Amino acid sequence: MDARSITHFIASTHQVFETMLSMPVTPGKPSACCTVPSFQSDVSGVIGMTGDVVGMVVLSFPLSTARGVLKAFTGTDIDPSSPDFSDAVGELVNMISGAAKARFEGLSVSISCPSVILGPGHRVQQVSDATCIVIPFECPAGKFVVEVAMRKAESAVGTKAA
Amino acid sequence: MDARSITHFIASTHQVFETMLSMPVTPGKPSACCTVPSFQSDVSGVIGMTGDVVGMVVLSFPLSTARGVLKAFTGTDIDPSSPDFSDAVGELVNMISGAAKARFEGLSVSISCPSVILGPGHRVQQVSDATCIVIPFECPAGKFVVEVAMRKAESAVGTKAA
Numbered sequence: 001m002d003a004r005s006i007t008h009f010i011a012s013t014h015q016v017f018e019t020m021l022s023m024p025v026t027p028g029k030p031s032a033c034c035t036v037p038s039f040q041s042d043v044s045g046v047i048g049m050t051g052d053v054v055g056m057v058v059l060s061f062p063l064s065t066a067r068g069v070l071k072a073f074t075g076t077d078i079d080p081s082s083p084d085f086s087d088a089v090g091e092l093v094n095m096i097s098g099a100a101k102a103r104f105e106g107l108s109v110s111i112s113c114p115s116v117i118l119g120p121g122h123r124v125q126q127v128s129d130a131t132c133i134v135i136p137f138e139c140p141a142g143k144f145v146v147e148v149a150m151r152k153a154e155s156a157v158g159t160k161a162a
Numbered sequence: 163m164d165a166r167s168i169t170h171f172i173a174s175t176h177q178v179f180e181t182m183l184s185m186p187v188t189p190g191k192p193s194a195c196c197t198v199p200s201f202q203s204d205v206s207g208v209i210g211m212t213g214d215v216v217g218m219v220v221l222s223f224p225l226s227t228a229r230g231v232l233k234a235f236t237g238t239d240i241d242p243s244s245p246d247f248s249d250a251v252g253e254l255v256n257m258i259s260g261a262a263k264a265r266f267e268g269l270s271v272s273i274s275c276p277s278v279i280l281g282p283g284h285r286v287q288q289v290s291d292a293t294c295i296v297i298p299f300e301c302p303a304g305k306f307v308v309e310v311a312m313r314k315a316e317s318a319v320g321t322k323a324a
Contacts, residue, residue: 111210
């Protein structure tokens with residue numbers, strides 16, 4: 001994973017938060033280690049990438065930050081037990097990944113459905129054959145991270161049988 | 163998601179457990195609701211699908227079952243804090259999804275990198291625009307579930323720019 005790939009995710013997170021949430025975000029220093037000491041992941045949205053780049057994008061928040069971010073996104077304080085809460089987190093990781101994907105010029109990248117993980121203090125681990133970069137962000141609702149695990153595809157995307 | 167798609171995942175789980183772990187598995191009744199009452203998810207492997215089918219596959223275990231399953235898979239009782247533990251869970255969900263993907267005849271399906279979630283009693287929620295089916299399984303190490311969320315792709319997989 002080259003440095004340019006990481007800038008795609010910083011730019012797309014910035015773009016989604018600015019345009020969809022009217023919320024400024026400040027990125028911190030990206031780190032090669034997919035654990036940020038003392039960072040509490042209570043709510044994570046994950047989405048798979050396939051094509052010329054194969055990987056996973058993870059958007060993780062402490063619960064209070066997730067509620068604040070979703071309030072800015074939807075205009076409502078959504079109860080975390082509501083399906084609307086997971087839908088909104090899934091939509092956020094979908095928009096960030098979709099906007100980043102559009103920046104991979106000359107590469108074909110597809111994204112999967114998102115899934116959302118709820119559970120106090122969970123960890124989302126990446127497998128060791130992928131390069132993993134974690135980007136910390138700060139916004140008025142608190143701190144959050146975007147984790148990107150990627151490896152080069154072994155072969156091109158299969159073509160549909162005629 | 164039609165009933166045949168579900169049989170692909172039942173068959174692939176059976177195939178991977180029989181051939182790679184020498185462990186028989188008994189599938190229970192698949193359910194349209196992605197929560198199994200009283201089921202404890204402590205360890206989950208997730209992997210995205212893209213192409214003609216867009217979705218997410220989730221393999222979830224209580225911790226004791228995950229340890230027993232991975233012992234049968236690797237021959238060792240791996241400490242859950244070791245990267246080998248996540249790698250082995252990731253490899254299992256990768257093999258199950260890969261074997262299921264091979265059964266989608268005439269459809270092009272690609273799978274992403276896996277990610278692994280660790281955390282006692284976490285929930286992996288699917289977004290509401292996807293059809294979600296959960297398949298409970300029983301094996302000598304305990305109970306586990308395979309969850310499949312899928313929706314038809316809105317457009318075909320993009321082709322690489324020349």
